[in-house]
Amino acid sequence: MSALAxxxxxxxxxxxxxxxxxxxALTAAGARVVxxxxxxxxxxxxxxxxxxxTDPDAVPPTVAAAVDRLGGLDLLVNNAGVGGPAPAELPPDEVVRQQLEVNLLAAWRTTAAALPALEATRGRVVFVASRMALLPLPLAAAYGVSKRALVAYADALRHEVGTHVGVSVVYPSMVASPIHDSTADAGLSLEGVSRPETVQGVVAAILRAATARRAPRDVATTRRGRLELAVARHAPTLADRLVRRTVATRIAAGDLDAAPLAAGMLRRHRDATG
Known part of the structure; x- marks a missing residue:
């Protein structure tokens, strides 16, 4: 971690x-952080x-204040994010809009405001996406859509500024945190769907992206994560089959019976299976 000093x-x-x-972790490694x-x-x-x-007028002066306080900028980590249940079959509501605003547009605004300072130092930007950007789950459409769009933004940004600014995306799986509270409250817990991982593992992946000699394009947070990303990219039909099997197992176990937002999916599944 001496590269962060x-x-x-x-x-x-x-x-x-x-x-x-x-x-x-950044401070312990000798970085100056705001x-x-x-x-x-x-x-x-x-x-x-x-x-x-999510306020377009508030972001540029805040980023400018941070850069001024630091005396420049070498690394931006777009970590802010929110979650929540959002079935794809229902019209988008405020929950959907908030996830798109925070998970996608806020990162876009922040990055745009920080780019002049990052270009001046040949710095890096790291986006914290999600495994769900490539392996979407039902009943969480807004989160998957916002994170997949974030990856698309990072890919476009890399083509535009990659000669001067490193652009990396990190893909965590499920980590126990308040971001899942509203989903659990709706009876749509991810327990048994996504394998939990530690916060420390995600932080370590972000630091790897920040300190690698060349900015890596995509960074999985675990060995299993690397396999899942490879399957999602190179065998999407197999990935879909695995997700459908997991969902069918949860439905058969009655895990979603008390979730009103899952009613349509449950009805169709039972119609299809007789």
């Missing part, structure tokens, strides 16, 4: 589950600037 880093979602440990979150705060000596990243 004195590097100037901006972390969004700094007060969240990943953000706090990421700020601590965070951004909805409310101003201080995390073990790391200043957190308050900003609503």
């Amino acid at each position: 004195q590097r100037r880093v901006l972390v969004t979602g700094a007060s969240g589950t990943f953000g706090r440990q990421l700020c601590a 965070g951004v979150d909805r409310q101003p705060d201080s995390i073990d000596g790391v200043p957190v600037l308050g900003c609503d990243l």
Whole structure:
């Protein structure tokens, strides 16, 4: 981690589950860190600037203030994100709009505001996406769509600025955090669907992306994650079959019976299976 010594880093979602440990790990490695979150705060000596990243007018001055405080910028970690249940068969509501705003557009705004400073230092930007960007699950369409779109944005950005700014995407699976609370409250827990992993493993993957000699394009957080990404990319029909089998197992076990948002899917599944 000596490559992080004195590097100037901006972390969004700094007060969240990943953000706090990421700020601590970066600081321990000798980096100078400023965070951004909805409310101003201080995390073990790391200043957190308050900003609503869904407000287009608020983002540029907040990023400018962070860059000024750091004296430049070497690394941006777009970590801020929200989740929530959202069946694809239902019209988009406020839950869907919020996930698109935070998971996609907020990262886009923040990156655009930070790019001049990153280009000046030949810096890097790391996007925290999700395994669901490539392996989408039913009843969570907004999250999968927003994260897949985030990957598409990163890919386009890499073509535009990759000669001067490294662009990497990290793909965590399920990590126990408040981001899943609303989904669990709706009776749509991911228990038994996604294999849990640790926050520390995700943070380590982000740091690998930040310190590799060349910015890696895609970074899985576990060995299993690397396999899942490969299957999703190179054998999408097999990936679909695996997801359908997992969902069918949950339906057969009655795991979704108490979830009103799953009613349509349950009805169609039972019609199809007799």
